[in-house]
Amino acid sequence: MRNAVPPTRRDDVVPGMGAGRPRRRGRRVLAVLLAVVLVLLLVVAGVVAYLTSSIGNEINRIPDAFRGIDAGSRPATFGGTTFLLVGTDSRSDVPITGTEAAAGADGGSERSDVIMLGTVAPDGEHASVVSIPRDSWVDIPGRGMNKINAAYAFGGAPLLIETVEQLTGVRVDHFGVVDFAGFTSLVDSVGGIDVQVARATGNAGVDFAAGENHLDGAQALAYVRQRYDLPNGDIDRAARQQNAIKALLEKVQEKATTDPTALYSFATSVGDAVSVDDSLSNTGLVQLALANRNLRGSGVAFVTAPVAGLGREGAQSVVYLDDTRGQELWGAIRNGTVAQYADRNPTETLSGTPS
Template sequence: MRNAVSPPPARRRGRKVLVTFLVLVLALVLLVGGAVAYLVAGIGGDVPRIPDAFRGLEATERPATFGGTTFLLVGTDSRAGEPTTGAAASPDATPGSQRADVIMLGTLAPDGESASVASIPRDSWVEVPGRGTTKINAAYAHGGAPLLIGTVEQLTGVRVDHFGVVDFAGFTSLVDSVGGIDVTVARATANDGVDFTAGQNHLDGRAALAYVRQRYDLPGGDLDRAARQQNAMKALLETVQEKATTDPAALYAFATSVGDAVSIDDSLSNTGLVQLAVDNRNLRGSDVTFVTAPVSGLGREGDQSVVYLDEERGRELWGAVRNGSVRQYADRNPAEALSGTPS
């Protein structure tokens, strides 16, 4: 039924982050004079690569390239005691053994002047190649990076250039490395022992994790949680931008933390990372537009709570991703855009 809806062990507690930070922070560190080459080379060398992320995806059957660079960004729902992604990962960790808790397409425009982040709700009811219709977050568990990439490309018509994944072992250390983030909350809520007041809240890593993981006591449930994840991401980017000019030591701490938390596909070399940083050196947090895939309703399939995507408006969004007009799309569809005070 559809219902209409308008390093140290202490650093490795439950947390999540998105690899868009990797590219955007590399662009931002270009502001830090002589340290640039050292930082970029060091970060790139520390980020583990995922082998064969595009295995079995036939080039002739994939969407065409359009000039920009798109990352499929995944946060897994692993609650293992040890990290499963990044340089800090346990050697016994198996990529793709968990469901995807966060799914976003992060796209850097060809001109290096803008970027977009589009969230796909993890409970979206979609066609997964070879698996029938199921929740999109199951694709990663069923077939790792290749199946999730194929599913997202089939859904959106957007070519995925690179893949990045983190588990609950990344977000806290990144937030703490820059001294916390400031987010604005629409109304007072609480989650996991952390109280959030209406208005601006300064969050350390633990509080930020509780903020991005909350969905109960929010009017939109999982959709509001996706907005919170974007809001935290935006706040962290803005803080990193500030640190780039005021506190290079904190910027370096943040940048090195990325390598501890994130794994990326092996087609993105260190040279490729440097080139992305150079190409996007003028990018700022304010140049990134955050949107969520349009939803037509919520409902149930058997015993599962699911999200039904709006196919018609979705085609408009994914077309905007391809042609670099996501900001204009967000202006026309404010319900899908990240507000200044998400719930």
């Protein structure tokens, strides 16, 4: 029975992964819209081949992200390009992603704190970012029902990719991950971001006023990590994460049109912060950028997977996804019509002033 419970909670138990282990603060992370920020908006500066090759040489590659996934069971391609983007629930004291990652660092040993599908539509002019709440109660292949964020802890990138493909019917073309240090450096590299806040609140010693707030990297991290004191807990936090990505896109586009040389600092930060699967070559980055050179931030739709309700499974607070409306959303991703879906479902779409 799916009984509604208060969205704010302190428990987060993953069976087999050290139930009851204390959770360190300051280790939350944000997935970056790699397909748009890293590649597509840089074309505004007119230096696609140079920057993407330069960035590509600096980006850490994740080996075997698709290892062991049965090719015959994967969804069909649909002409667009989809990134599965995650931030890890890192307990490491050093970066675990990007070129600054410590030797032997394994992001797959951590739970995924943020899960997003970033898809560029076949027309090359529209894209979408769909957040899947990390506490979504789903079937993990070979593991049974569990929170979706446990898939990354159980089996790294391959199992998370397989889980998301099974849930959505959307083929994942590439995989990207960033840790909390990477996110703060990206925000700082563009001089901070501006976000709208619905009401005054605070987190981790940072106060957010109602209205517009200018945030540096550390403040932005506190903003996207907050779930307590928000009306809908993790769901509101997912909206904040999208809002921060949108603000970052806007700042990158502003830099591209007013100060193209400033993009080099951002490009360097991307290389330091982000890791991607090893199937995305430098040539692939250039081709992706050229194929989608008409995409702008205004063409990106931000949506959260539809939720049927909140509840409990044993000791865990979980999110139950709405299967019926979910099928409509996943179909919209495949058809490149997420913007139209967003128009029909405004409660699932990023508002101008999320909580």
